[in-house]
Amino acid sequence: MTTSPRENGIVAGRLPDPVLQENFCDLHAPLDPHEAHVAADRCYFCHDAPCMTACPTSIDIPLFIRQIATGTQDAAAKTIFEQNILGGMCARVCPTETLCEEACVRETAEGQPVEIGRLQRYATDTVMAKGIHPFDRAEPTGRTVAVVGAGPAGLACAHRLAMLGHQVVVYEARPKSGGLNEYGIASYKSVENFAQKEVDWLLQIGGIEIRHEAKLGQHISLEGLQEDYDAVFLGMGLGAVNALGLDDAKVGVADAVDFIAELRQSSDLSKMPIGRRVVVIGGGMTAVDAAVQAKLLGAEEVTIAYRRGKEAMAASAFEQKLAASKGVRILYNVVPIGVTGNGSLTGVTLAYTESVEGKLVLTDDTFTLPADQLFRAIGQTLSAAPRGLEFEKGKIKVDAAGHTSAPGVWAGGDCASGGDDLTVTAVAEGRDAAMNIHTVLMGGK
Structure with a gap:
């Protein structure tokens, strides 16, 4: 992402270290x-x-x-x-x-x-x-399963398969395991490197090997995995970010997911650059996470711009209140129609929207917000989609058991059609797919 210090106001060290540490402490203190x-x-x-x-x-x-x-x-x-x-x-x-x-x-x-x-x-x-892992691994079945993606769906699938006695190899595109748990959530929701500690604890079950920096379509192929393993589970999430459709190739314009990932991997928050006036386009949890963290890093003005009304916002009422409590302004019923600036961002022009017969339409009422940094948080799409699979609304089509249209291939989590894009839903889908894989591998229907 483009967040290096520039004349347009994106700089690091807006707040002293003690303030940053306090800002990014645990959102909900643990119960004694x-x-x-x-x-x-x-x-x-x-x-x-x-x-x-x-x-x-x-x-x-x-x-x-x-x-x-x-x-x-x-x-x-x-x-x-x-x-x-x-x-x-x-x-x-x-x-x-x-x-x-x-x-x-x-x-x-x-x-x-x-x-x-x-x-x-x-x-x-x-x-x-206590370092306790409450499950024992069953006797080896002699069957091997490939899991693509070490995020919530992939890890849940791998653990259940390993517990049932199968040998599992997980292929993860990034240097670390965890998926969105590691790269995609606000830092104040998961402190003290908890995502990696959880992965290490999960792997205590045995029977799971994780191979990092192995990306589907680049380092591995679905066809190759089908040849080498008895079953394949796809849980690689969504890799591409939807575009705004604007001429936004300017310094200061970036994807919110990249900003969140960079912040999560930063060992020194005082070196994280942030703008003075930040605008986030979107209405989901990613938009709120990006906006709140921008404010916590020291941005003076942070605005979330969402195209529909408050009741339609994907971010929960709690998340919206959290954003407001941190000084984030939320504008409803507005969409970006242009950006200003010569090379570097200076403003975002928005138009008000209204609903006409259930359809969202733009009005002629527009305004421009001064901004030196803009984050896109308008959803993600599946990148490098494997060939030979059926798709539904841009995701891999699966049945109730997580089985795809390809023999021996299952899918779950954000990359698959079905449930909400939540960590807990991805876990459920990975677990349930593992149970169906087990049934099939052991001779059941």
């Missing part, structure tokens, strides 16, 4: 044992609990909370990991306010749900800190 027991005591332990139904990985939430309440957090962690092997990261990044906690009976009755996400983190962190 007393706090965890108090939080657990609020749970009604509902029969047919709505929170469990709302969880994409179907964790038995009442059970693990009861286990915490009775002082058996190791058992609570195993309950979580049985369904979601990346339960530690999901406890940090899941939009629980729109999933399990929104469905909580306490939320319905009192407007204050049980803190399910923080309780999940308490249980999983406790076990991981």
Whole structure:
């Protein structure tokens, strides 16, 4: 990305180190044992609990909370990991306010749900800190499976397959494993290198080899993997970013995902360049993560510009409130129609939108925001799509079991058609595909 110091106002070191460290500390402090027991005591332990139904990985939430309440957090962690092997990261990044906690009976009755996400983190962190891996590997089956992508879907698939006795080789395009958990979320959501610690812990199951800097379509091919392995799982996510359709090839214009990745990999936040006036185009979690972190790095003005109304914004109400609390301004019903500047960005021109018979149309009402940095966060598309597969709405078409149109090839996570683009959904899809792969490899239908 283009964020080197320039005359247009993109500079590093806008804030002193102590302020940066405070700004990027843990968003939600972990519960101590007393706090965890108090939080657990609020749970009604509902029969047919709505929170469990709302969880994409179907964790038995009442059970693990009861286990915490009775002082058996190791058992609570195993309950979580049985369904979601990346339960530690999901406890940090899941939009629980729109999933399990929104469905909580306490939320319905009192407007204050049980803190399910923080309780999940308490249980999983406790076990991981002990170095305990709660699962044993089955006897080797003699079957080998290739997994493309070491993100949430790929890791969940690989772990379940290894646990069932298969030998798994994971091919990852980047230097580190973790996918979006490592490169794609705000730094304040996952501190102290947790994503890599979680990967190392997951690999304790054995039977999994990860080969980094091995990109599908460049270093490996789907046809080659089909020849060399008994099954293939594709979980490489989405690599390309949608374009704005503007003449935006200027210094100061970049993709939000690249900015977030660079920040996540930075060992010295004081060296991260940021503009004085920053505009983020988009309405999802990536837009909010980029905007909030720009503000935390010292940008004086940060604006999110979203084309529709507040109720349509993909970022949750919590994320929108978080952005506002950090001083980010959100403009609704606006779209960019041009950028200004001679080589370097100086402004973004936006037009107001309105809905006419359900369709979004531009009005003649326009304005220009002064800006020296603009981030695109308007969604991603599948890059280097493998040949020989069917696609649906730009993603790999899969059935309910994750099977693609190609024999012996499954897919899950962001690259596949189906569920929401969430870490927890990707975990569920990788886990479920692994179970179907196992069934097929062992002679079932």
